[in-house]
Amino acid sequence: MAYKANHVYVNLPVKDLNRTKEFFSSIGFEFNPQFSDDKSACMVINDNTFVQMLAESYFRTFVDKPVADVASAAGGIIALSADSREHVDELADKALTAGGKQFKEPADHGFMYVRSFEDLDGHLWEIAYMDMSAMSQA
Known part of the structure; x- marks a missing residue:
């Protein structure tokens, strides 16, 4: 039988925890x-997924190798679903307004908008x- 996790926890190092909380709260x-405490903050994605x-400095206590500098190199992509194209635009626009940066142009694949x-x-x-429904036609 294939393994299926009940919950997903993604752990990310951040330089300024308060600014990070403000950024994601504004989205x-x-x-x-x-x-959550002064060293970590548990962001809720849904009932079963958390970041x-x-x-x-706290993240370093969990790893035995250097922390990646994701400001200059990609370490992964966290992908989240939205309920509609409008919801995609709303979340992305809020992230950009809050100080985030666009890293790719929007992509419209017909059945998927990113x-x-x-x-x-x-x-x-x-x-x-x-x-x-559009995916089955693509």
């Missing part, structure tokens, strides 16, 4: 105070809407 994300933002941004630390994020 519309909430943080779970039960799993733990860890102050870089916008991308870098957060304040340089982590890459994509917001995508997939029209499953």
Whole structure:
């Protein structure tokens, strides 16, 4: 039987925890105070998915190798789904207004619409809407 996780926790190092919380709060994300303190903040994606933002010094206590400089090199892309094309635009526009940077041009593949941004630390994020009925025609 294939393994299926009940929950997903992504851990990201951040340089300024308070600025990071302000940035993602302005986009519309909430943080779970039960799993947040002065070293980390638990951003809620949905009931089963969380991004733990860890102050870089705290993040280092979990790893035995250098922390990647994602401001100058890609370390991965966090991709999230949206309910509509308009929702994609809303979230991406909020991220850019809050200080994020666009890292790719918007992409319209007919069945999928994607916008991308870098957060304040340089982590890459994509917001995508997939029209499953159009996908079967593509």
